[in-house]
Amino acid sequence: MKPMFNPSLMCMDLLDIRSQTEILNERCDLYHVDIMDGHYVKNITLSPDFVKVFSTIAKKPIDCHLMVTDPDDFIETLAKAGAGYICPHAETINRDAFRILNKIESLGCKTGVVLNPATPLSYIQHYIHRIDKLTIMSVDPGFAGQPFIREMLDKIREAKALKEKYGYKYLIEVDGSCNERTFKDLYEAGTEVFIVGSSGLFSKDPDLTKAWDIMQREFHEQTGA
Secondary structure (H helix, E strand, C coil), X not given: CXXXXXXXXXXXXXXCHHHHHHHHHCCCCCEEEEEECCCCCCCXXXXXXXXXXXXXXXXXXXXXXXXXXXXXXXXXXXXXXXXXXXXXXXXXXCCCHHHHHHHHHHCCCEEEEEECCCCCHHHHCCCHHHCCEEEEECCCCCCCCCCXXXXXXXHHHHHHHHHHHHCCCCEEEEECCCCCCCHHHHHHHCCCEEEECHHHHHXXXXXXXXXXXXXXXXXXXXXXX
16 A cells, blocks of 8 residues: 555644645645643643644544543544544553444544554454554654664564454554654555654754655655655
8 A cells, every 4th residue: 555644743833833734735644643641641742622723724634642541531522623533542441442442433533542662462452453543652652752662663564464364454553753764664564654753754844845855755765665
């Protein structure tokens, strides 16, 4: 499949949202919105209110990554705000994963699940067939700009092998340090959706059109795709 790119909006210029969104609307496949509660991770970035406003100008699905202790508190609000995907961390829904997935689906959103670097794929083996997107964290969650954890390449390969063996529907996405230094390894391991943030996109050039073109050129040079 054609590689997909999912810009991380916590890394965009929040003083220039409208014009940057007009550029991204014509280029990206999804919009990645980190919802943090200051508890599950020691950071607070975007919010359901941001999603509600952003959905009025976004032309691509909004992908909400829930780095929160109690994802159930956010699901209905995000769905009403315009979320396309709602993706809690597997570590936060172990007690009620099936109820959470049912709730996300019942609200008309696609289901995703996110795995921290130290969490094995086997942790979600009993509901992996249900999800639309699997996000593998290649950095510890909570902050932008962290170094890539190379051990995650094996997890990506495992996710790809499972998908091919059983015909699972999930997209394989990677969150963390997707850039010219990692594109080749990530692509060859089986990554289908690349979350591009500070190192992969927004720091490339002050002009986001040029930054996107640089990112695409680097991706093609590294992968041939």
